[in-house]
Amino acid sequence: MNINRIIWIVLDSVGIGEARDAAKFGDEGADTLGHTAEANGGLNIPNMVKLGIGNIDGAHNLERCDNPIGCFGKMAEVSAGKDTTIGHWEMAGIYSPDPFPVYPDGFPDCIIDEFIKKTGIPGILCNKPASGTQIIAQLGDEHVATGKPIVYTSGDSVFQIACHEDVVPVERLYEMCETARHILTGKNAVARVIARPFVGENGNYKRTPNRRDFSLKPSEDNILCRVCDKGLDVIGVGKIHDIFAGVGLTESKHTNDNQDGMDVTLDYMKQDNKGIIYTNLVEFDSTWGHRRDYKGYARGLEEFDVRLSQVLDTMKDTDMLVITADHGCDPTYKGTDHTREYVPLLVYGKCLKRGVNLGTGDTYADIAQTLAEIFGTEPVKIGKSFLNKIM
Incomplete structure (x- = not known):
């Protein structure tokens, strides 16, 4: 058979x-x-x-x-x-x-500056390796107040962007990730750019199922x-x-x-x-x-x-x-x-x-x-x- x-x-x-x-x-x-x-x-x-x-x-x-x-x-x-x-x-x-690049000290200024310029955002928060749940607890209030996305990485080859769904609509967050994906090429070709939307208020934040990964082909x-x-x-x-x-x-x-x-x-x-x-x-x-x-x-x-x-x-x-x-x-x-x-x-x-x-x-x-x-x-x-x- x-x-x-x-x-x-x-x-x-x-x-x-x-x-x-x-x-x-x-x-x-x-x-x-x-x-x-x-x-x-x-x-x-x-x-x-x-x-x-x-x-x-x-x-x-x-x-x-x-x-x-x-x-x-x-x-x-x-x-x-x-x-x-x-x-x-x-x-x-x-x-x-060959391993994908990782960023234990955060992403270099040339990447972050280009990301800010091409997305038109007011700046970013974090830019270091972090636990996703912990970093939105620490910086969620500041993100909500300023509109600045939380950009972080981990031990993996990832560029993660966390935004509150009421501050940055999910489709807009996906657009930011697409922009980052186009920037992160060559020696900076990380395996994945990840959208990490969350909801909640006053330090009590929770990630939603609207995560999206933007991988290398x-x-x-x-x-x-x-x-x-x-x-x-x-x-x-x-x-x-x-x-x-x-x-x-x-x-x-x-x-x-x-x-x-x-x-x-x-x-x-x-x-x-x-x-x-x-x-x-x-x-x-x-x-x-x-x-x-x-x-x-x-x-x-x-x-x-x-x-x-x-x-x-x-x-x-x-x-x-x-x-x-x-x-x-x-x-x-x-x-x-x-x-x-x-x-x-x-x-x-x-x-x-x-x-x-x-x-x-x-x-x-x-x-x-x-x-x-x-x-x-x-x-x-x-x-x-x-x-x-x-x-």
């Missing part, structure tokens, strides 16, 4: 233990899944257990399954980064040997473009459109949170499409990982696991489910940044073998190479297909 459709779900930041090169990134000992389970006295995730999450080599504090119905493994990252963009690009078959030498060129559907759910700047997608839909992401994914699964449904569930990273909220992280995993049962029930005989992640963000670890980790790989389909240990892949692009073989496209440049192991 042929596989006609891939349901590809990325649990944003759900790593499964320090990568072999974690020391280069200062991330020795990180383990997003293992430490989250340990800190909460275990995780109630029976559907992922059934697929084999606890059977992955080196998994800690996760329940094993005697007869898993899925195939399971983990993958290392070869690209020079540990952020969302590089992770997703690599799993689509794009190798990024990836190479078209990737599995999404290959599958699209075959005349098949490539549907992005959540941040996927932003991460790939729309490249290689036939359709996409932004989502507000993980639950919305699962609703949209299930809606697409019930439609008559063939190709790829590619979903990013961002809350693990943005809401719990960076906030170092290990209780929320555990709750999010358990909530996803409940929805996973609906995915399994909705799958057609010719569907294949792939669950993975794009990096780690250990909520028990020091700092607030991503962590360089292996990512889990769970694969399931009614026409696939069960209980196969896929071991450790050398690159996230093993997924892309497997999809290239499934859909009969030209192979991507990196990665090794695991199709022969699971069929």
Whole structure:
């Protein structure tokens, strides 16, 4: 039986233990899944257990399954980064040997001056690495009083702009981000410009779901473009459109949170499409990982696991489910940044073998190479297909 459709779900930041090169990134000992389970006295995730999450080599504090119905493994990252963009690009078959630029001391005057001039704003606030929730609490009142956007970065390659929706309308904020995206090129080509709208008053501010990411355009030498060129559907759910700047997608839909992401994914699964449904569930990273909220992280995993049962029930005989992640963000670890980790790989389909240990892949692009073989496209440049192991 042929596989006609891939349901590809990325649990944003759900790593499964320090990568072999974690020391280069200062991330020795990180383990997003293992430490989250340990800190909460275990995780109630029976559907992922059934697929084999606890059977992955080196998994800690996760329940094993005697007869898993899925195939399971983990993958290392070869690209020079540990952020969302590089992770997703690599799993689509794009190798990024050079890291995107980061700004631990804030952005240079030449960038900020040009940004102010081209947007016509009265100036900016902040211009340093910061926690998004903390910086709007600190500077929100001044922003409301002056109209100056809050511009900040993080350990990632990002240029973030936070504005109150009543002070700067969301569409105007998006225009500012487009302007910044055009400025940030060459040696200053950050991976993402991010719109961070918020609401509230008097120091009590809350970010809204109207976030938008303005990413660099990836190479078209990737599995999404290959599958699209075959005349098949490539549907992005959540941040996927932003991460790939729309490249290689036939359709996409932004989502507000993980639950919305699962609703949209299930809606697409019930439609008559063939190709790829590619979903990013961002809350693990943005809401719990960076906030170092290990209780929320555990709750999010358990909530996803409940929805996973609906995915399994909705799958057609010719569907294949792939669950993975794009990096780690250990909520028990020091700092607030991503962590360089292996990512889990769970694969399931009614026409696939069960209980196969896929071991450790050398690159996230093993997924892309497997999809290239499934859909009969030209192979991507990196990665090794695991199709022969699971069929």
